[in-house]
Amino acid sequence: MSRILAVSVALLAACAANAQGVLTALPRAANGRPDMSGVWQALNTAHWNLEPHVSAYPVVIELGAQFAVPPGKGVVEGGTIPYLPEARAQRDQHFENRLTDDPEGKCYMGGVPRSTYMPYPFQILQNERDVVMVYQFATAFRRIFVDGKEEAPLDSWMGWSNGRWDGDTFVVEVTGLNGLTWLDRAGNYASGSAKITERYQLLGPNHLQYEATIDDSTVFSRPWTIRMPLYRLVDADPRFLEFKCEPYAEEKIYGHLRKPGTAAPVGASSQ
Protein backbone atom coordinates (compact mmCIF):
# COMPACT_ATOMS: atom_id res chain seq x y z
CA MET A 1 0.00 0.00 0.00
CA SER A 2 2.68 2.43 1.07
CA ARG A 3 4.59 1.47 -2.10
CA ILE A 4 1.64 2.33 -4.29
CA LEU A 5 1.32 5.62 -2.42
CA ALA A 6 4.97 6.39 -2.96
CA VAL A 7 4.73 5.67 -6.69
CA SER A 8 1.60 7.83 -6.92
CA VAL A 9 3.32 10.70 -5.16
CA ALA A 10 6.31 10.39 -7.49
CA LEU A 11 4.04 10.38 -10.53
CA LEU A 12 2.17 13.39 -9.24
CA ALA A 13 5.42 15.25 -8.61
CA ALA A 14 6.63 14.42 -12.12
CA CYS A 15 3.32 15.62 -13.52
CA ALA A 16 3.52 18.87 -11.58
CA ALA A 17 7.10 19.45 -12.69
CA ASN A 18 6.18 18.75 -16.28
CA ALA A 19 3.20 21.09 -16.09
CA GLN A 20 5.57 23.92 -15.14
CA GLY A 21 7.85 23.02 -18.02
CA VAL A 22 10.63 22.02 -15.62
CA LEU A 23 12.83 19.20 -16.82
CA THR A 24 14.89 17.14 -14.45
CA ALA A 25 17.98 16.91 -16.70
CA LEU A 26 19.28 20.47 -16.80
CA PRO A 27 22.74 21.21 -18.14
CA ARG A 28 24.95 21.55 -15.08
CA ALA A 29 28.31 23.11 -14.34
CA ALA A 30 31.10 21.17 -12.63
CA ASN A 31 29.95 22.50 -9.24
CA GLY A 32 26.48 21.05 -9.81
CA ARG A 33 24.77 24.39 -10.43
CA PRO A 34 22.57 24.77 -13.52
CA ASP A 35 24.79 25.85 -16.41
CA MET A 36 23.36 29.04 -17.93
CA SER A 37 26.38 29.55 -20.20
CA GLY A 38 25.46 30.59 -23.68
CA VAL A 39 23.89 33.32 -25.76
CA TRP A 40 20.30 34.24 -24.94
CA GLN A 41 17.69 36.59 -26.30
CA ALA A 42 14.13 37.55 -25.47
CA LEU A 43 11.54 37.03 -28.20
CA ASN A 44 8.72 39.36 -27.27
CA THR A 45 7.72 43.02 -27.38
CA ALA A 46 8.79 43.93 -23.83
CA HIS A 47 11.40 46.29 -25.25
CA TRP A 48 8.58 48.30 -26.82
CA ASN A 49 6.37 48.33 -23.77
CA LEU A 50 6.32 46.16 -20.64
CA GLU A 51 2.58 46.71 -20.29
CA PRO A 52 -0.07 45.18 -22.56
CA HIS A 53 -0.29 47.21 -25.76
CA VAL A 54 -1.88 47.15 -29.20
CA SER A 55 0.09 48.05 -32.30
CA ALA A 56 0.97 51.69 -32.90
CA TYR A 57 2.48 54.11 -35.40
CA PRO A 58 6.27 54.41 -35.50
CA VAL A 59 7.72 57.34 -33.61
CA VAL A 60 8.69 58.88 -36.96
CA ILE A 61 5.76 58.39 -39.33
CA GLU A 62 7.96 58.13 -42.43
CA LEU A 63 9.50 54.94 -41.07
CA GLY A 64 6.34 53.11 -42.06
CA ALA A 65 5.13 49.64 -41.25
CA GLN A 66 8.47 47.93 -40.70
CA PHE A 67 9.19 50.24 -37.74
CA ALA A 68 5.63 50.28 -36.39
CA VAL A 69 5.19 49.14 -32.78
CA PRO A 70 4.06 45.50 -32.79
CA PRO A 71 1.37 44.46 -30.28
CA GLY A 72 2.13 42.54 -27.12
CA LYS A 73 0.27 41.03 -24.20
CA GLY A 74 2.76 42.50 -21.75
CA VAL A 75 5.12 40.89 -19.26
CA VAL A 76 4.01 42.63 -16.05
CA GLU A 77 2.47 40.34 -13.46
CA GLY A 78 -1.08 41.63 -13.04
CA GLY A 79 -0.94 43.67 -16.25
CA THR A 80 -0.13 47.24 -15.28
CA ILE A 81 2.76 48.90 -13.49
CA PRO A 82 1.66 50.30 -10.08
CA TYR A 83 2.97 53.85 -10.54
CA LEU A 84 2.38 56.57 -7.99
CA PRO A 85 0.27 59.29 -9.71
CA GLU A 86 3.12 61.76 -10.24
CA ALA A 87 5.41 59.03 -11.49
CA ARG A 88 2.83 57.92 -14.03
CA ALA A 89 2.72 61.48 -15.35
CA GLN A 90 6.51 61.35 -15.65
CA ARG A 91 6.25 58.11 -17.62
CA ASP A 92 3.73 59.75 -19.94
CA GLN A 93 6.11 62.68 -20.37
CA HIS A 94 8.87 60.24 -21.31
CA PHE A 95 6.58 58.70 -23.90
CA GLU A 96 5.82 62.10 -25.43
CA ASN A 97 9.55 62.85 -25.71
CA ARG A 98 10.72 59.34 -26.60
CA LEU A 99 12.24 60.33 -29.94
CA THR A 100 14.76 62.63 -28.26
CA ASP A 101 14.96 61.28 -24.70
CA ASP A 102 15.07 57.49 -24.84
CA PRO A 103 18.62 56.56 -23.75
CA GLU A 104 18.56 53.65 -26.23
CA GLY A 105 18.59 56.14 -29.11
CA LYS A 106 21.79 57.65 -27.72
CA CYS A 107 23.55 54.28 -27.55
CA TYR A 108 23.55 54.38 -23.75
CA MET A 109 23.79 51.18 -21.76
CA GLY A 110 20.37 49.69 -21.15
CA GLY A 111 20.65 49.13 -17.42
CA VAL A 112 18.86 46.37 -15.53
CA PRO A 113 16.45 44.83 -16.33
CA ARG A 114 16.07 46.50 -19.77
CA SER A 115 19.30 45.07 -21.21
CA THR A 116 17.90 41.56 -20.75
CA TYR A 117 14.96 41.99 -23.13
CA MET A 118 16.29 44.50 -25.64
CA PRO A 119 16.08 42.98 -29.13
CA TYR A 120 19.74 41.98 -29.04
CA PRO A 121 21.52 38.88 -27.76
CA PHE A 122 23.55 38.68 -24.57
CA GLN A 123 26.01 36.05 -23.41
CA ILE A 124 26.21 34.47 -19.96
CA LEU A 125 29.50 33.01 -18.77
CA GLN A 126 29.77 31.46 -15.35
CA ASN A 127 32.21 29.92 -12.94
CA GLU A 128 31.87 29.20 -9.24
CA ARG A 129 32.77 32.78 -8.21
CA ASP A 130 31.39 35.01 -10.94
CA VAL A 131 28.59 35.13 -13.45
CA VAL A 132 29.47 37.50 -16.28
CA MET A 133 26.92 38.91 -18.68
CA VAL A 134 28.01 40.54 -21.94
CA TYR A 135 25.34 42.40 -23.89
CA GLN A 136 25.54 43.16 -27.60
CA PHE A 137 23.87 46.57 -27.30
CA ALA A 138 26.29 49.28 -26.18
CA THR A 139 28.69 46.43 -25.26
CA ALA A 140 27.32 46.59 -21.75
CA PHE A 141 28.94 44.27 -19.23
CA ARG A 142 27.96 42.96 -15.81
CA ARG A 143 29.98 41.10 -13.26
CA ILE A 144 27.74 39.33 -10.77
CA PHE A 145 29.50 38.34 -7.58
CA VAL A 146 28.30 34.87 -6.56
CA ASP A 147 27.57 35.00 -2.82
CA GLY A 148 28.82 38.59 -2.91
CA LYS A 149 27.74 40.89 -0.11
CA GLU A 150 29.46 44.12 -1.08
CA GLU A 151 27.49 47.32 -1.28
CA ALA A 152 27.50 49.34 -4.49
CA PRO A 153 30.47 51.72 -4.14
CA LEU A 154 28.89 54.23 -6.54
CA ASP A 155 25.96 54.50 -8.93
CA SER A 156 26.36 53.17 -12.45
CA TRP A 157 24.38 52.40 -15.60
CA MET A 158 24.42 48.62 -15.14
CA GLY A 159 24.31 48.73 -11.33
CA TRP A 160 26.00 46.54 -8.77
CA SER A 161 25.03 42.87 -8.74
CA ASN A 162 25.28 40.34 -5.94
CA GLY A 163 24.04 36.88 -6.84
CA ARG A 164 23.30 33.64 -5.02
CA TRP A 165 21.94 30.23 -5.89
CA ASP A 166 18.52 29.49 -4.41
CA GLY A 167 18.32 25.80 -5.29
CA ASP A 168 18.44 25.75 -9.08
CA THR A 169 17.50 29.42 -9.43
CA PHE A 170 20.13 32.14 -9.71
CA VAL A 171 18.94 35.15 -7.75
CA VAL A 172 20.61 38.52 -8.33
CA GLU A 173 20.07 41.66 -6.26
CA VAL A 174 20.89 44.78 -8.22
CA THR A 175 21.39 48.15 -6.53
CA GLY A 176 23.45 51.23 -7.29
CA LEU A 177 21.59 51.95 -10.53
CA ASN A 178 21.86 55.59 -11.55
CA GLY A 179 18.19 56.04 -12.45
CA LEU A 180 19.04 57.45 -15.90
CA THR A 181 17.95 54.36 -17.81
CA TRP A 182 14.43 53.56 -18.98
CA LEU A 183 12.68 50.22 -18.82
CA ASP A 184 11.36 50.24 -22.40
CA ARG A 185 10.69 52.41 -25.46
CA ALA A 186 7.35 53.51 -23.96
CA GLY A 187 9.11 55.53 -21.25
CA ASN A 188 8.50 53.23 -18.31
CA TYR A 189 11.18 53.80 -15.71
CA ALA A 190 12.43 53.33 -12.16
CA SER A 191 14.57 55.70 -10.09
CA GLY A 192 18.09 55.35 -8.77
CA SER A 193 16.57 54.11 -5.49
CA ALA A 194 15.31 50.96 -7.16
CA LYS A 195 16.32 47.53 -5.96
CA ILE A 196 15.92 44.95 -8.72
CA THR A 197 15.74 41.28 -7.78
CA GLU A 198 16.31 39.06 -10.77
CA ARG A 199 15.65 35.33 -10.90
CA TYR A 200 17.16 33.16 -13.64
CA GLN A 201 15.82 29.61 -13.86
CA LEU A 202 16.69 27.12 -16.57
CA LEU A 203 13.57 25.37 -17.86
CA GLY A 204 15.58 23.07 -20.12
CA PRO A 205 18.75 23.21 -22.21
CA ASN A 206 17.48 26.03 -24.42
CA HIS A 207 15.03 28.00 -22.28
CA LEU A 208 15.83 30.34 -19.40
CA GLN A 209 12.98 31.81 -17.38
CA TYR A 210 13.71 35.42 -16.43
CA GLU A 211 11.95 37.30 -13.68
CA ALA A 212 12.67 40.74 -12.26
CA THR A 213 10.99 42.37 -9.28
CA ILE A 214 11.29 46.14 -9.15
CA ASP A 215 11.14 47.61 -5.67
CA ASP A 216 11.17 51.41 -5.65
CA SER A 217 8.80 53.17 -3.25
CA THR A 218 9.66 56.59 -4.72
CA VAL A 219 8.02 55.62 -8.03
CA PHE A 220 5.68 52.69 -7.34
CA SER A 221 2.96 51.96 -4.77
CA ARG A 222 4.28 48.40 -4.34
CA PRO A 223 7.00 46.11 -5.74
CA TRP A 224 6.06 44.60 -9.10
CA THR A 225 7.35 41.80 -11.26
CA ILE A 226 8.02 41.09 -14.92
CA ARG A 227 8.47 37.56 -16.23
CA MET A 228 9.43 36.10 -19.61
CA PRO A 229 11.32 33.21 -21.16
CA LEU A 230 14.69 33.80 -22.81
CA TYR A 231 15.73 31.62 -25.74
CA ARG A 232 19.17 30.18 -26.42
CA LEU A 233 20.73 31.05 -29.77
CA VAL A 234 21.77 27.61 -30.96
CA ASP A 235 24.08 28.69 -33.82
CA ALA A 236 27.32 26.75 -34.26
CA ASP A 237 29.40 29.73 -33.06
CA PRO A 238 27.46 31.05 -30.10
CA ARG A 239 29.29 34.38 -30.06
CA PHE A 240 27.59 37.42 -31.48
CA LEU A 241 29.05 40.14 -33.68
CA GLU A 242 29.94 43.47 -32.11
CA PHE A 243 27.42 46.27 -32.47
CA LYS A 244 29.17 49.55 -31.84
CA CYS A 245 26.19 51.86 -31.85
CA GLU A 246 28.10 55.10 -31.17
CA PRO A 247 28.38 56.19 -34.82
CA TYR A 248 24.62 55.92 -35.29
CA ALA A 249 23.88 58.15 -32.30
CA GLU A 250 26.43 60.88 -33.00
CA GLU A 251 24.25 63.00 -35.25
CA LYS A 252 21.37 62.75 -32.80
CA ILE A 253 23.55 63.87 -29.88
CA TYR A 254 26.08 66.23 -31.49
CA GLY A 255 24.46 67.16 -34.82
CA HIS A 256 23.57 70.65 -33.55
CA LEU A 257 27.29 71.27 -32.95
CA ARG A 258 28.34 70.26 -36.48
CA LYS A 259 30.00 72.88 -38.69
CA PRO A 260 27.27 74.63 -40.68
CA GLY A 261 27.19 73.39 -44.25
CA THR A 262 28.66 69.95 -43.47
CA ALA A 263 26.56 66.80 -43.42
CA ALA A 264 26.48 63.65 -41.38
CA PRO A 265 28.32 60.80 -43.10
CA VAL A 266 25.26 58.60 -43.44
CA GLY A 267 26.54 55.17 -44.37
CA ALA A 268 30.20 56.11 -44.11
CA SER A 269 30.72 55.03 -40.52
CA SER A 270 28.65 51.89 -40.73
CA GLN A 271 30.18 48.46 -40.67
Next chain:
Amino acid sequence: MKQQAATAGVLVAIAMAIAPLCAQAQKNARTAWGDPDISGAYAEFTTAPLERDAKFGDKEFFTPAEHEEFAKVRLTQAFDADDTEPGTQEDVHYSMGQFALSENEGVTSLNLRTSIVTQPKNGRIPPLTAAAVARRDALAATRKGKEFDGPEMRSLTERCILWPSTVAPILPRGYNSNLQIFQSPGYVIIQGEMGDPRVVPTDGRKLPDNLLPQWNGTSVGRWDGQTFVIETAGFHPQTAWRGATEKMRVTERITRLDEDTLEYAFTVTDPDTWAEPWGGVYPLTALGALLYEYACTEGNYGMANILSGARKGERETANP
Protein backbone atom coordinates in the same frame (compact mmCIF):
# COMPACT_ATOMS: atom_id res chain seq x y z
CA MET B 1 54.55 66.05 -6.97
CA LYS B 2 58.27 65.64 -6.31
CA GLN B 3 57.50 64.06 -2.93
CA GLN B 4 55.15 61.57 -4.59
CA ALA B 5 57.79 60.66 -7.13
CA ALA B 6 60.37 60.06 -4.40
CA THR B 7 57.92 57.87 -2.48
CA ALA B 8 57.11 55.92 -5.63
CA GLY B 9 60.81 55.38 -6.22
CA VAL B 10 61.27 53.94 -2.74
CA LEU B 11 58.26 51.66 -3.21
CA VAL B 12 59.71 50.44 -6.49
CA ALA B 13 62.97 49.60 -4.77
CA ILE B 14 61.27 47.74 -1.91
CA ALA B 15 59.00 45.80 -4.25
CA MET B 16 61.93 44.80 -6.43
CA ALA B 17 63.69 43.37 -3.41
CA ILE B 18 60.66 41.37 -2.31
CA ALA B 19 59.41 40.19 -5.70
CA PRO B 20 61.74 37.21 -6.20
CA LEU B 21 60.73 35.74 -2.83
CA CYS B 22 57.09 35.54 -3.90
CA ALA B 23 57.75 34.21 -7.38
CA GLN B 24 56.65 30.68 -8.28
CA ALA B 25 54.08 30.61 -5.46
CA GLN B 26 51.01 30.48 -7.67
CA LYS B 27 52.59 29.91 -11.05
CA ASN B 28 50.69 26.71 -11.67
CA ALA B 29 47.29 27.78 -10.33
CA ARG B 30 44.40 26.15 -12.16
CA THR B 31 40.70 26.77 -12.55
CA ALA B 32 38.15 24.33 -11.15
CA TRP B 33 37.93 22.73 -14.62
CA GLY B 34 41.67 22.38 -15.06
CA ASP B 35 42.77 25.30 -17.26
CA PRO B 36 45.73 27.41 -16.11
CA ASP B 37 44.28 30.27 -14.03
CA ILE B 38 45.06 33.71 -15.46
CA SER B 39 41.98 35.43 -14.03
CA GLY B 40 42.09 38.67 -12.07
CA ALA B 41 42.32 42.44 -12.43
CA TYR B 42 45.64 43.77 -13.67
CA ALA B 43 47.44 47.04 -14.32
CA GLU B 44 49.09 47.49 -17.71
CA PHE B 45 51.51 50.24 -16.70
CA THR B 46 55.16 49.35 -16.56
CA THR B 47 58.42 51.20 -16.20
CA ALA B 48 59.58 50.11 -19.67
CA PRO B 49 58.64 52.52 -22.47
CA LEU B 50 57.05 51.11 -25.62
CA GLU B 51 60.14 51.79 -27.73
CA ARG B 52 63.77 51.66 -26.64
CA ASP B 53 65.82 54.81 -26.54
CA ALA B 54 68.16 54.49 -29.55
CA LYS B 55 71.15 55.16 -27.32
CA PHE B 56 70.67 51.72 -25.68
CA GLY B 57 71.10 49.92 -29.04
CA ASP B 58 70.33 46.20 -28.68
CA LYS B 59 70.64 46.26 -24.88
CA GLU B 60 67.47 44.42 -23.81
CA PHE B 61 67.70 44.66 -20.00
CA PHE B 62 68.84 47.18 -17.42
CA THR B 63 70.83 46.08 -14.42
CA PRO B 64 68.78 46.56 -11.22
CA ALA B 65 70.83 49.65 -10.40
CA GLU B 66 70.32 51.11 -13.88
CA HIS B 67 66.64 50.31 -13.67
CA GLU B 68 66.26 52.08 -10.34
CA GLU B 69 67.71 55.23 -11.83
CA PHE B 70 65.68 54.89 -15.04
CA ALA B 71 62.42 54.23 -13.21
CA LYS B 72 63.00 57.21 -10.91
CA VAL B 73 63.41 59.54 -13.88
CA ARG B 74 60.45 58.04 -15.71
CA LEU B 75 58.14 58.34 -12.71
CA THR B 76 59.28 61.88 -12.09
CA GLN B 77 58.62 62.77 -15.71
CA ALA B 78 55.12 61.38 -15.43
CA PHE B 79 54.35 63.68 -12.52
CA ASP B 80 56.11 66.65 -14.02
CA ALA B 81 53.95 66.21 -17.10
CA ASP B 82 51.09 67.54 -14.98
CA ASP B 83 52.71 70.96 -14.96
CA THR B 84 51.44 72.39 -18.22
CA GLU B 85 52.06 75.66 -20.03
CA PRO B 86 49.25 78.15 -19.47
CA GLY B 87 47.35 78.80 -22.69
CA THR B 88 48.24 75.48 -24.32
CA GLN B 89 45.75 72.73 -25.21
CA GLU B 90 47.29 70.48 -22.56
CA ASP B 91 46.65 73.12 -19.93
CA VAL B 92 42.90 72.99 -20.61
CA HIS B 93 42.84 69.25 -19.90
CA TYR B 94 42.18 68.38 -16.29
CA SER B 95 45.24 67.66 -14.20
CA MET B 96 46.14 63.99 -14.42
CA GLY B 97 47.76 64.22 -11.01
CA GLN B 98 44.82 65.96 -9.36
CA PHE B 99 42.37 63.26 -10.33
CA ALA B 100 44.71 60.31 -9.79
CA LEU B 101 44.76 59.64 -13.52
CA SER B 102 48.48 59.90 -14.00
CA GLU B 103 50.10 56.76 -15.38
CA ASN B 104 52.04 56.05 -12.24
CA GLU B 105 49.47 56.76 -9.55
CA GLY B 106 48.03 53.28 -9.93
CA VAL B 107 50.04 50.08 -9.98
CA THR B 108 53.14 50.23 -12.15
CA SER B 109 54.82 46.95 -12.99
CA LEU B 110 58.53 46.69 -12.44
CA ASN B 111 60.32 45.78 -15.58
CA LEU B 112 64.03 45.49 -16.17
CA ARG B 113 63.44 45.67 -19.92
CA THR B 114 64.65 48.74 -21.73
CA SER B 115 61.53 48.66 -23.93
CA ILE B 116 58.25 46.79 -24.35
CA VAL B 117 59.14 46.11 -27.99
CA THR B 118 61.51 43.11 -28.21
CA GLN B 119 61.18 42.27 -31.89
CA PRO B 120 63.09 43.60 -33.83
CA LYS B 121 66.17 43.46 -31.65
CA ASN B 122 66.62 47.23 -31.50
CA GLY B 123 63.41 47.48 -29.51
CA ARG B 124 61.85 49.90 -31.95
CA ILE B 125 58.73 49.60 -34.10
CA PRO B 126 59.78 49.02 -37.73
CA PRO B 127 59.22 52.01 -40.00
CA LEU B 128 55.97 52.16 -41.97
CA THR B 129 56.24 50.81 -45.52
CA ALA B 130 56.01 53.31 -48.38
CA ALA B 131 52.45 52.19 -49.02
CA ALA B 132 51.52 52.79 -45.38
CA VAL B 133 53.08 56.25 -45.42
CA ALA B 134 51.12 57.05 -48.58
CA ARG B 135 47.87 55.88 -46.91
CA ARG B 136 48.58 57.94 -43.83
CA ASP B 137 49.34 61.05 -45.84
CA ALA B 138 46.28 60.61 -48.06
CA LEU B 139 44.05 60.26 -45.00
CA ALA B 140 45.60 63.32 -43.40
CA ALA B 141 45.04 65.30 -46.60
CA THR B 142 41.33 64.41 -46.70
CA ARG B 143 40.97 65.45 -43.06
CA LYS B 144 43.00 68.62 -43.25
CA GLY B 145 41.00 71.63 -42.20
CA LYS B 146 38.00 69.43 -41.40
CA GLU B 147 39.22 67.95 -38.13
CA PHE B 148 36.51 69.65 -36.08
CA ASP B 149 33.64 69.60 -38.60
CA GLY B 150 31.63 66.89 -36.90
CA PRO B 151 31.95 63.97 -34.46
CA GLU B 152 32.88 61.54 -37.25
CA MET B 153 36.11 63.49 -37.85
CA ARG B 154 37.39 62.94 -34.30
CA SER B 155 39.50 60.00 -33.15
CA LEU B 156 37.96 56.63 -32.31
CA THR B 157 38.95 57.18 -28.69
CA GLU B 158 37.21 60.55 -28.47
CA ARG B 159 34.17 58.90 -30.05
CA CYS B 160 34.18 56.14 -27.40
CA ILE B 161 34.65 53.46 -30.05
CA LEU B 162 38.13 52.03 -29.42
CA TRP B 163 41.08 52.37 -27.03
CA PRO B 164 44.73 51.41 -27.48
CA SER B 165 44.68 50.04 -23.94
CA THR B 166 41.99 47.47 -24.78
CA VAL B 167 42.12 46.49 -28.47
CA ALA B 168 44.60 43.76 -29.44
CA PRO B 169 47.49 44.14 -29.01
CA ILE B 170 46.93 45.70 -25.61
CA LEU B 171 49.37 48.48 -24.82
CA PRO B 172 49.49 50.63 -21.68
CA ARG B 173 48.54 54.18 -22.48
CA GLY B 174 46.87 57.18 -20.94
CA TYR B 175 44.81 56.58 -17.86
CA ASN B 176 42.64 53.65 -16.72
CA SER B 177 45.09 51.31 -18.41
CA ASN B 178 43.79 48.31 -16.53
CA LEU B 179 42.11 45.09 -17.56
CA GLN B 180 40.32 42.17 -16.00
CA ILE B 181 40.30 38.56 -17.08
CA PHE B 182 37.51 36.11 -16.31
CA GLN B 183 37.49 32.44 -17.20
CA SER B 184 34.66 30.00 -17.67
CA PRO B 185 34.70 26.53 -19.22
CA GLY B 186 35.45 27.10 -22.90
CA TYR B 187 36.04 30.85 -22.70
CA VAL B 188 38.42 33.53 -21.53
CA ILE B 189 36.98 37.04 -21.27
CA ILE B 190 39.38 39.95 -21.43
CA GLN B 191 37.93 43.32 -20.60
CA GLY B 192 39.91 46.52 -20.72
CA GLU B 193 38.68 49.03 -18.15
CA MET B 194 37.54 51.46 -20.83
CA GLY B 195 36.77 49.04 -23.61
CA ASP B 196 34.67 46.17 -24.79
CA PRO B 197 34.83 42.71 -23.29
CA ARG B 198 36.56 40.29 -25.66
CA VAL B 199 35.01 36.85 -25.34
CA VAL B 200 37.64 34.39 -26.57
CA PRO B 201 36.73 30.73 -27.12
CA THR B 202 39.44 28.37 -25.89
CA ASP B 203 38.65 25.30 -27.96
CA GLY B 204 41.38 25.91 -30.51
CA ARG B 205 39.01 26.61 -33.39
CA LYS B 206 40.58 28.35 -36.39
CA LEU B 207 39.72 31.86 -37.54
CA PRO B 208 37.53 31.55 -40.62
CA ASP B 209 38.68 33.31 -43.79
CA ASN B 210 35.41 35.18 -44.31
CA LEU B 211 35.43 37.26 -41.12
CA LEU B 212 33.17 40.28 -41.04
CA PRO B 213 35.04 43.46 -40.10
CA GLN B 214 34.90 44.20 -36.38
CA TRP B 215 36.36 47.23 -34.60
CA ASN B 216 38.02 44.86 -32.12
CA GLY B 217 38.65 42.09 -34.62
CA THR B 218 37.64 38.49 -33.95
CA SER B 219 39.67 36.39 -31.51
CA VAL B 220 40.16 32.67 -31.00
CA GLY B 221 42.30 31.11 -28.28
CA ARG B 222 44.04 27.94 -27.21
CA TRP B 223 46.14 26.74 -24.32
CA ASP B 224 49.78 26.06 -25.14
CA GLY B 225 50.92 24.47 -21.89
CA GLN B 226 50.63 27.23 -19.26
CA THR B 227 50.22 29.93 -21.89
CA PHE B 228 46.97 31.24 -23.34
CA VAL B 229 47.48 32.03 -27.01
CA ILE B 230 45.05 34.34 -28.80
CA GLU B 231 44.90 34.92 -32.55
CA THR B 232 42.97 37.98 -33.70
CA ALA B 233 42.09 39.09 -37.24
CA GLY B 234 39.20 40.61 -39.16
CA PHE B 235 39.68 44.18 -38.03
CA HIS B 236 37.55 47.07 -39.25
CA PRO B 237 39.34 49.19 -41.89
CA GLN B 238 38.91 52.21 -39.62
CA THR B 239 40.44 50.44 -36.62
CA ALA B 240 43.71 51.24 -38.42
CA TRP B 241 45.79 50.44 -35.36
CA ARG B 242 48.98 52.50 -35.75
CA GLY B 243 48.12 52.90 -39.42
CA ALA B 244 47.62 49.16 -40.07
CA THR B 245 45.18 47.80 -42.64
CA GLU B 246 42.28 45.45 -41.99
CA LYS B 247 44.68 42.60 -42.85
CA MET B 248 46.50 43.04 -39.54
CA ARG B 249 46.83 39.87 -37.49
CA VAL B 250 47.74 39.83 -33.83
CA THR B 251 49.04 36.96 -31.72
CA GLU B 252 48.94 37.42 -27.95
CA ARG B 253 50.46 35.08 -25.37
CA ILE B 254 49.45 35.38 -21.72
CA THR B 255 51.31 33.38 -19.07
CA ARG B 256 51.09 33.47 -15.29
CA LEU B 257 54.51 34.13 -13.77
CA ASP B 258 53.50 34.25 -10.10
CA GLU B 259 50.55 35.05 -7.87
CA ASP B 260 50.53 38.74 -8.83
CA THR B 261 52.02 38.78 -12.30
CA LEU B 262 51.12 37.74 -15.81
CA GLU B 263 53.43 38.05 -18.78
CA TYR B 264 51.77 39.60 -21.81
CA ALA B 265 53.51 39.09 -25.15
CA PHE B 266 52.29 40.07 -28.58
CA THR B 267 53.26 39.92 -32.24
CA VAL B 268 51.72 42.09 -34.95
CA THR B 269 51.78 41.19 -38.65
CA ASP B 270 50.62 43.34 -41.55
CA PRO B 271 52.91 43.28 -44.61
CA ASP B 272 50.98 46.23 -46.06
CA THR B 273 52.11 48.36 -43.12
CA TRP B 274 55.37 46.98 -41.73
CA ALA B 275 58.03 45.11 -43.71
CA GLU B 276 58.48 42.64 -40.86
CA PRO B 277 56.38 41.35 -37.97
CA TRP B 278 57.10 43.08 -34.67
CA GLY B 279 56.15 42.53 -31.10
CA GLY B 280 56.93 42.92 -27.46
CA VAL B 281 56.42 41.72 -23.93
CA TYR B 282 55.57 43.34 -20.60
CA PRO B 283 54.22 42.29 -17.22
CA LEU B 284 50.64 42.73 -16.04
CA THR B 285 50.54 43.23 -12.28
CA ALA B 286 47.57 42.45 -10.04
CA LEU B 287 45.65 45.60 -9.15
CA GLY B 288 44.37 44.34 -5.83
CA ALA B 289 41.18 46.23 -6.63
CA LEU B 290 37.97 45.90 -8.60
CA LEU B 291 37.37 47.57 -11.94
CA TYR B 292 34.28 49.73 -12.11
CA GLU B 293 32.02 50.53 -15.02
CA TYR B 294 33.50 53.00 -17.51
CA ALA B 295 30.56 54.70 -19.22
CA CYS B 296 32.28 56.57 -22.04
CA THR B 297 29.45 57.34 -24.44
CA GLU B 298 27.07 58.13 -21.61
CA GLY B 299 29.35 60.83 -20.21
CA ASN B 300 31.07 62.07 -23.34
CA TYR B 301 30.98 65.78 -22.54
CA GLY B 302 34.37 66.03 -24.21
CA MET B 303 32.91 65.59 -27.70
CA ALA B 304 30.29 68.30 -27.16
CA ASN B 305 32.93 70.63 -25.72
CA ILE B 306 35.38 70.02 -28.58
CA LEU B 307 32.77 70.73 -31.24
CA SER B 308 31.19 73.72 -29.53
CA GLY B 309 34.67 75.14 -28.91
CA ALA B 310 35.43 74.82 -32.62
CA ARG B 311 32.16 76.57 -33.54
CA LYS B 312 32.93 79.39 -31.11
CA GLY B 313 36.39 79.74 -32.62
CA GLU B 314 34.90 79.94 -36.12
CA ARG B 315 32.43 82.62 -35.07
CA GLU B 316 35.18 84.67 -33.47
CA THR B 317 37.35 84.33 -36.58
CA ALA B 318 34.45 85.42 -38.79
CA ASN B 319 33.50 88.33 -36.50
CA PRO B 320 36.67 89.46 -34.76
